[in-house]
Amino acid sequence: MSTERNEILARVRAALAPLPRRAPLPEWDHELIQLRAAQPPGDTWAQFFQRFAAVNGTPLKSGAELVALLEQGGWRRGYCDPALWPALEGFFPAAFQVETTFDRARVDDYDFGITAAVGAVAETGTLILSDRGTSSRLAALAPWVHVAVVRPDQIHSDLSAALAALPDDPNIVWVTGPSKTADVEGILIEGVHGPGVQAALLLG
Amino acid sequence: MASSSQLPRLPLGPERRVQLMATCLCDAFYDDVAKATVEVLEHAGVTVDFPEGQTCCGQPAFNGGDWPSSRKVVRHTVKTFAGETPVLVPSGSCAAMLRHGALLEFEHEADLPAVQHLARKTWELADYLVNGLGLTRWPGRFEGKVAFHRNCHNRGTASEAASLALLQSIEGLTVVPFGEAEQCCGFGGTFSVSFPHLSSSMGHLKLDHIRAVKPDYLVSGDMSCLMHMGGLAEKDGQPVQIRHLAQILRDALVNVGHRA
Amino acid sequence: MATQLIDRFAADLPPDKRASVYQSTKATHEKRTKLLFDHFADPNHLRATAGEIKQHVIENLDTYLPIVEAKLAANGAKVHWAATAESACATVLGIMKARGATKMVKAKTMVSEEIGLAEYLGKHGIEALETDLGEFIVQIDHDHPSHIVRPIIHKNRREIARSFEREGLGDYNDDPGTITRRARKFLRHKYLAADVGLTGANFVSVESGRIVLVTNEGNSRFSLAAPKVHIALVGIEKLVPRDRDLGVLLNLLARSATAQQLTVYTEFISGPRAAGQPDGPEEMHVVFVDNGRTEVLASECREILRCIRCGACLNVCPIYRQASGHAYRSVYPGPVGAVLSPLLAGKQFPELADLPKASSLCGACQEVCPVNIPIPDLLLRLRARGKAEGAPRAAVASPPMGAWALLASQPAAWKAALLGGRLLNVLPTKFIPVPALRAWEEKRTLPAWQGGRFRQWMRERRKS
Numbered sequence A: 001m002s003t004e005r006n007e008i009l010a011r012v013r014a015a016l017a018p019l020p021r022r023a024p025l026p027e028w029d030h031e032l033i034q035l036r037a038a039q040p041p042g043d044t045w046a047q048f049f050q051r052f053a054a055v056n057g058t059p060l061k062s063g064a065e066l067v068a069l070l071e072q073g074g075w076r077r078g079y080c081d082p083a084l085w086p087a088l089e090g091f092f093p094a095a096f097q098v099e100t101t102f103d104r105a106r107v108d109d110y111d112f113g114i115t116a117a118v119g120a121v122a123e124t125g126t127l128i129l130s131d132r133g134t135s136s137r138l139a140a141l142a143p144w145v146h147v148a149v150v151r152p153d154q155i156h157s158d159l160s161a162a163l164a165a166l167p168d169d170p171n172i173v174w175v176t177g178p179s180k181t182a183d184v185e186g187i188l189i190e191g192v193h194g195p196g197v198q199a200a201l202l203l204g
Numbered sequence B: 001m002a003s004s005s006q007l008p009r010l011p012l013g014p015e016r017r018v019q020l021m022a023t024c025l026c027d028a029f030y031d032d033v034a035k036a037t038v039e040v041l042e043h044a045g046v047t048v049d050f051p052e053g054q055t056c057c058g059q060p061a062f063n064g065g066d067w068p069s070s071r072k073v074v075r076h077t078v079k080t081f082a083g084e085t086p087v088l089v090p091s092g093s094c095a096a097m098l099r100h101g102a103l104l105e106f107e108h109e110a111d112l113p114a115v116q117h118l119a120r121k122t123w124e125l126a127d128y129l130v131n132g133l134g135l136t137r138w139p140g141r142f143e144g145k146v147a148f149h150r151n152c153h154n155r156g157t158a159s160e161a162a163s164l165a166l167l168q169s170i171e172g173l174t175v176v177p178f179g180e181a182e183q184c185c186g187f188g189g190t191f192s193v194s195f196p197h198l199s200s201s202m203g204h205l206k207l208d209h210i211r212a213v214k215p216d217y218l219v220s221g222d223m224s225c226l227m228h229m230g231g232l233a234e235k236d237g238q239p240v241q242i243r244h245l246a247q248i249l250r251d252a253l254v255n256v257g258h259r260a
Numbered sequence C: 001m002a003t004q005l006i007d008r009f010a011a012d013l014p015p016d017k018r019a020s021v022y023q024s025t026k027a028t029h030e031k032r033t034k035l036l037f038d039h040f041a042d043p044n045h046l047r048a049t050a051g052e053i054k055q056h057v058i059e060n061l062d063t064y065l066p067i068v069e070a071k072l073a074a075n076g077a078k079v080h081w082a083a084t085a086e087s088a089c090a091t092v093l094g095i096m097k098a099r100g101a102t103k104m105v106k107a108k109t110m111v112s113e114e115i116g117l118a119e120y121l122g123k124h125g126i127e128a129l130e131t132d133l134g135e136f137i138v139q140i141d142h143d144h145p146s147h148i149v150r151p152i153i154h155k156n157r158r159e160i161a162r163s164f165e166r167e168g169l170g171d172y173n174d175d176p177g178t179i180t181r182r183a184r185k186f187l188r189h190k191y192l193a194a195d196v197g198l199t200g201a202n203f204v205s206v207e208s209g210r211i212v213l214v215t216n217e218g219n220s221r222f223s224l225a226a227p228k229v230h231i232a233l234v235g236i237e238k239l240v241p242r243d244r245d246l247g248v249l250l251n252l253l254a255r256s257a258t259a260q261q262l263t264v265y266t267e268f269i270s271g272p273r274a275a276g277q278p279d280g281p282e283e284m285h286v287v288f289v290d291n292g293r294t295e296v297l298a299s300e301c302r303e304i305l306r307c308i309r310c311g312a313c314l315n316v317c318p319i320y321r322q323a324s325g326h327a328y329r330s331v332y333p334g335p336v337g338a339v340l341s342p343l344l345a346g347k348q349f350p351e352l353a354d355l356p357k358a359s360s361l362c363g364a365c366q367e368v369c370p371v372n373i374p375i376p377d378l379l380l381r382l383r384a385r386g387k388a389e390g391a392p393r394a395a396v397a398s399p400p401m402g403a404w405a406l407l408a409s410q411p412a413a414w415k416a417a418l419l420g421g422r423l424l425n426v427l428p429t430k431f432i433p434v435p436a437l438r439a440w441e442e443k444r445t446l447p448a449w450q451g452g453r454f455r456q457w458m459r460e461r462r463k464s
């Protein structure tokens, strides 16, 4: 154990020793963070897509819609998680160039990346990515378009539920819309370092 | 200081009686505000005592960081306002000083209990009328548009809602909302002289918002804010009519022939 | 009468800068308030609870720090401890040297600003590149951030366009979209070439050892996707007891900071990359930084350690809106900075003892603070400290109170002074003997002196 560690901890103990009592951890109920306009349970996916659109996410309901989006944007070169490709391949016309390994040396060559999400949060329109569930961190981040493929049984109603169900995984990312900044004069610009188009494809 | 934590008040007791703390500003500049306070209280059936030995709540030195000097004044105030009779002050900031500030500077002093006792029996005027005496409306009549400045020391206290409730209940009176109401007027005690640029810029911003809604009167529960804003406006050559809440309440009575 | 440094800074601020700081802080503040009150039945109860959670944490750091250390180690992270800024910098450098690393990409972290990391590494031949757009612009301009959430709130697009042109990032173009696109293009190759990604931590869950990072741009994700080593600099106060408590804090942070329901990226990091994942760090280091925090913990201002760096107090603060961030001469500006900066300064406290005075004590900061820090009380405590220590900067333009206290504790003298004050009504301003009154009269008129009148009226009323 380093001496600095012990020095810091000793100072922490000395600082706290004179306190007559320590502040207790407050009891708080889930209702405290319940949104006023909470949706009745049931149609969580409808709520998700509504919130997702509100944060400028692009909702997709089928492989055909996905291909239409990519064609419309002129995004023809991309990456797809090898585990997802068999289910999607049929939708892609020959003009598309889709790879199932992401070559970081050619990072600028990928217009889109298709990877798996491990969940979604209805209340906030959030997609949940995990390290074990994502075939390549870079493929989910570097291309202009990211498509997260999510399954119908993977929805959480709100943040509390999603926090209670955090998977055992070293890198969980909640994604709520495209990458953005308002650093320059407070003007909103999307697609800073991450995707400028964040899509969610509900499959299965 | 916004009153972040305040001790619960002592019960008022059956007799309607208060010790008036007129505040140093009314003592020196605004005698009519203190008079109006007395008249308003008496109209509400309250007997008003005026301890002659009173000076100031101790806030100037407290805010300035000179706590030993401030404690000297607070000790004097504790002595002057002895006993169980509630202390009533027509100023949100003096009330906050006695209800909260003084407790901070006496945290490590042996006579903290005496200061706590004063804190627990001190009331700001509107809070006393509404939450102490249970008034829900104010009688009389007052024609005019009023801009109500939310004095910062009423943040987090019952005084703001109480003041608005009283004003809005007066026949003929309209309270006009204005922009950025949550912002400070820039007075801030010694801040007004140590930071003259900031203080006056803040005041001008506030005045711009107020002038934009063209009120007949600018009203507040604190003469310090009003002295600052009124003084700035007059220096600009565009004076505004300033009134303390107590003056409006008193005038509402006078206007319908009540002998206050 | 001389005036305070911050007052002079504000007076000298170019009007266009003041206007842009004012407009954007006001807009963010108003959006934040609307969102909180639209979304929650009782946002003030929510703030109070968040404050209690954080107060509990800081008062139990002696218990929690060893637990989280063990948890992090079990998750596969290496834990380091740094008592001072120098030692924190040296620890980071040591980690890099051990790997033969020479290039770092940095996500936005206030602790790294506080310890001067980028400069330190630069001196040791290491490129430490800021990746947050605002911080990147600050870095190429050799400037300082002026806001803890919006580092370049003091710059306009034309200045930024000129900087990009100067740095060879394209011809002059002040379109914010183009500026952003150019930074994107330039920085992504920097990420890929970097050996180390450095982040801070918004929260660390003691229960799970997860480090929580929130960003909008995605730069911290990139810093954890391309490089092989992740270093997280974490102030020792950043802990949260349980994952569940993050629900309270995350809900408040995004709304308070940027008026969003949730920040775009919320990352939960608990170790190096998973086996089989091609990208991401092989090593994760967590550096717990003290750098004066234990001293703050020992002081009567320890509540400031609850701070989650949302910037809401800056946005609502009338002084910050007029003076902007550089006026505070320190890494943390605004109300939080006026408390935290002098405290973290340690022995240099007197240098910054004027900061707590730059406040009208209006309490707007406490009213918005998501962890309900009683900032005005803390400012007052620091004023008392500045006065007790005789810090000259605190005393500038501050009227002395000794004579006043003497007067105000002697009723006979007080009454005499009330009557004597009538003199003010006849003295021309320039002869007024009290500097504070002269200063008052420079900006405002003084009402007529009525000293003693009320008392006389009261006496007569009692007689009748």
Ligand code: SF4
Pocket (backbone or CB within 6 Å): C256, C306, C307, C308, C309, C310, C311, C312, C313, C314, C335, C336, C365, C368, C369, C370, C371, C372, C373
């Ligand atoms: S003091 Fe409160 S309002 Fe200010 S930055 Fe910290 S958490 Fe936010």
